[in-house]
Amino acid sequence: MSDIREDAVIQATGLGKTYAEGSMRTPVFDGLDLIVRKGETVAILGASGAGKSTLLHLLGGLDTPTSGEVYVGGQRMSALSDAERGRLRNRALGFVYQFHHLLPEFTALENVLLPVVLGGVSVPEAERRAKALLESVGLGHRLAHKPGELSGGERQRAAVARALVNRPGCVLGDEPTGNLDEKTAATVFDLMLALNRDQHTSLVLVTHDRRLARKLDRVLELHEGRLRELPPDEV
């Protein structure tokens, strides 16, 4: 039985993934250990195909490991039913992707509201929270705009607000600014860091951009199936 740390929002032990389709097997990594502490920010770097998205999916309970375990808020993901895992994900984790995944027919406010209402919070309280968050990401004047009526940076900021609305312990971002121009990417990245400081939400962000990665507390590199912490002068 591995040591499960109390200050970990996410902990992975001996994590391995091999994709298997018919007779084709694609080993990605094996035996990875990772601890994300409360309030900590972690960058994951690695070449294309190194397994960064795979790792993030496993940490977020969106895919099942071939070996090892993931603990979210101290709960072993593999011990939960699909429904329990879904509830834990909705409560304890937020997700931001390269493409915003906002629902096109809903306004910015409704998009941010959805996860809270699904989490069982009353509508007035959910609305209060969603509005406050949209204001803090600079979208207080765009509540009634649908995604198609927002700029790329505004859509990503709305996606960040949606990821944070259930006050998760950790936000997992897969290239959250990868689809934005350099300046907007830096703005959205800095915004995520500011929210991390205000709300002590941990961040695990996959990025190709070393300059952005340097802003985080720790930088890990996934290379040939191993996860290595880079010293600051190597980032």
Ligand SMILES: Nc1ncnc2c1ncn2[C@@H]1O[C@H](COP(=O)(O)OP(=O)(O)OP(=O)(O)O)[C@@H](O)[C@H]1O
């Ligand atoms: N569903 C799948 N079935 C089989 N192989 C897969 C599957 N998904 C990913 N892979 C393979 O696993 C490896 C890791 O993929 P992953 O998407 O995690 O890489 P990545 O580091 O996120 O890459 P990128 O930076 O290009 O997005 C790749 O070689 C990929 O081809």
